Amino acid sequence: MAKEKNNLNLMDKLIALCKQRGIIFPGSEIYGGLANSWDFGPYGALLKNNIRQAWLKHFVTSRDDMLLMESGVIMNPKVWQASGHLQNFTDPLVDCKKCKKRWRADHILEQKSAVPRYDKEKPVDWKEIHCPECGGELTAVRNFNLMFKSFMGPVEDKSAEVYLRPELAAGMFTDFKLIQQANRKKLPFGIAQIGKAFRNEITPGNFIFRTREFEIMELEYFIKPKEWQSAFDMWFNLMKAWLKNLNVADEDIKINEIQAGELAHYSERTVDFEYNYPFGLKELYGLAYRTDFDLSSHAKFSGADLTYTDPDTGEKFIPHVVEPSMGLERTVLVTLLSAYTEEEAPTADEGETDTRVVLKLPKHIAPIQVAVLPLSKKDELVRIAQVLAQDLRQKFIVEYDDTQSIGRRYRRQDEIGTPYCVTIDFDSVKDKAVTVRDRDTMKQERVNLLDLIDYLKERLF
Ligand code: GAP
Numbered sequence: 001m002a003k004e005k006n007n008l009n010l011m012d013k014l015i016a017l018c019k020q021r022g023i024i025f026p027g028s029e030i031y032g033g034l035a036n037s038w039d040f041g042p043y044g045a046l047l048k049n050n051i052r053q054a055w056l057k058h059f060v061t062s063r064d065d066m067l068l069m070e071s072g073v074i075m076n077p078k079v080w081q082a083s084g085h086l087q088n089f090t091d092p093l094v095d096c097k098k099c100k101k102r103w104r105a106d107h108i109l110e111q112k113s114a115v116p117r118y119d120k121e122k123p124v125d126w127k128e129i130h131c132p133e134c135g136g137e138l139t140a141v142r143n144f145n146l147m148f149k150s151f152m153g154p155v156e157d158k159s160a161e162v163y164l165r166p167e168l169a170a171g172m173f174t175d176f177k178l179i180q181q182a183n184r185k186k187l188p189f190g191i192a193q194i195g196k197a198f199r200n201e202i203t204p205g206n207f208i209f210r211t212r213e214f215e216i217m218e219l220e221y222f223i224k225p226k227e228w229q230s231a232f233d234m235w236f237n238l239m240k241a242w243l244k245n246l247n248v249a250d251e252d253i254k255i256n257e258i259q260a261g262e263l264a265h266y267s268e269r270t271v272d273f274e275y276n277y278p279f280g281l282k283e284l285y286g287l288a289y290r291t292d293f294d295l296s297s298h299a300k301f302s303g304a305d306l307t308y309t310d311p312d313t314g315e316k317f318i319p320h321v322v323e324p325s326m327g328l329e330r331t332v333l334v335t336l337l338s339a340y341t342e343e344e345a346p347t348a349d350e351g352e353t354d355t356r357v358v359l360k361l362p363k364h365i366a367p368i369q370v371a372v373l374p375l376s377k378k379d380e381l382v383r384i385a386q387v388l389a390q391d392l393r394q395k396f397i398v399e400y401d402d403t404q405s406i407g408r409r410y411r412r413q414d415e416i417g418t419p420y421c422v423t424i425d426f427d428s429v430k431d432k433a434v435t436v437r438d439r440d441t442m443k444q445e446r447v448n449l450l451d452l453i454d455y456l457k458e459r460l461f
Pocket of ligand 1: 166167168169199201208209210211212213214215216218283284285286323325326327328329330
């Protein structure tokens with residue numbers, strides 16, 4: 001079910017919860033922070049890792065036609081000439097002469113608050129357009145390249161210039177032939193990778209939605225040209241299924257077919273999966289048909305032969321490519337937004353209720369799968385609980401906690417999305433059974449210690 005997300009309140013609550021529980025918080029905070037950089041704490045890092053693993057299973061390891069790779073963050077700079085990033089990976093930038101605020105020109109055009117109102121059909125006369133914040137005059141539009149530049153080696157001159165990769169695709173293209181031959185792959189097949197990308201965004205913001213350092217999970221699916229439509233449909237459906245597995249409501253997703261004039265320089269068709277964030281409908285993922293643009297361009301710039309020879313017909317051609325591309329942090333954000341729930345729940349006081357905050361995360365990606373909670377800090381309970389926690393750690397991600405009241409510990413686990421809490425009480429010593437509490441229903445069940453692993457496995461995997 002889609003939740004009412006059209007309030008920034010939800011965003012504030014989620015950001016506060018993430019900080020309080022050490023899931024995600026501002027980076028370098030003891031030095032006053034670094035604009036729009038975020039660190040992932042213990043639960044955030046586990047959540048991210050579980051998403052990576054689930055993605056790999058869904059898109060790569062459960063299939064016969066997919067391979068995984070890892071390429072460098074820094075590549076030969078000629079790669080970025082061939083990919084078009086040096087020439088085309090720019091955003092249009094304007095500054096307000098009065099309040100000095102910096103804007104993306106295309107974002108201003110989309111904003112209804114800008115003065116005067118725009119008509120997308122009319123050519124843009126930038127002299128007529130004013131700062132949406134203070135109404136001040138804007139500078140002329142400049143194109144700003146988003147790639148982070150650095151120098152390789154000790155000399156900081158032009159010949160030593162390198163770039164941090166702005167996307168991962170390039171590695172899959174430059175290594176295409178080697179991987180195809182080493183792994184004896186026939187078309188169609190794909191190469192996937194997960195890793196960091198860097199973009200010097202003009203207007204980062206909205207928590208982890210747009211940052212300058214982020215991770216992409218993407219794959220390049222190499223095909224015969226005439227297969228592109230069916231490959232496109234297949235990955236489209238797999239992306240939809242992926243979002244469903246993350247409990248992202250269908251109603252919160254809008255498919256946006258990118259119009260011809262707005263397509264990236266490499267794309268013949270792109271659909272964006274947009275999400276209904278509390279701050280508006282914006283891009284979540286992209287699916288693009290990149291034709292043979294990349295392999296042809298890398299062949300031209302490098303001089304390498306990147307043709308493929310069909311083993312059945314002997315035909316030689318440059319493969320075409322369909323690319324599903326998914327940001328990891330945006331995945332974390334929509335997963336958290338979809339999971340965040342507030343509900344009235346009974347307290348320890350008879351007849352009283354208060355608001356329970358629960359992250360109803362899909363069980364397979366919850367940072368902690370099982371919490372082990374002795375009812376009291378008495379030695380006889382702690383001993384059993386610690387041994388049990390260590391046993392369970394061999395199969396699940398487990399947290400042991402013996403501080404505070406049991407009610408507070410349950411609520412803490414609810415807030416980080418732990419699906420099952422296992423409580424050891426004084427009866428456990430005698431009857432060798434524990435109480436298992438379900439995060440979503442709050443129902444408690446007595447389970448024999450000998451059956452516990454199977455009980456949890458059945459529900460978690
Ligand atoms: N190879 C294609 C490609 O890189 P993209 O749409 O530019 O496509 C891929 O980026 C995905 O990375 C996006 O769909 C989005 O999920 C995520 N993404 C893009 N820019 C981002 C940013 N500044 N911060 C966080 N995630 C971002």
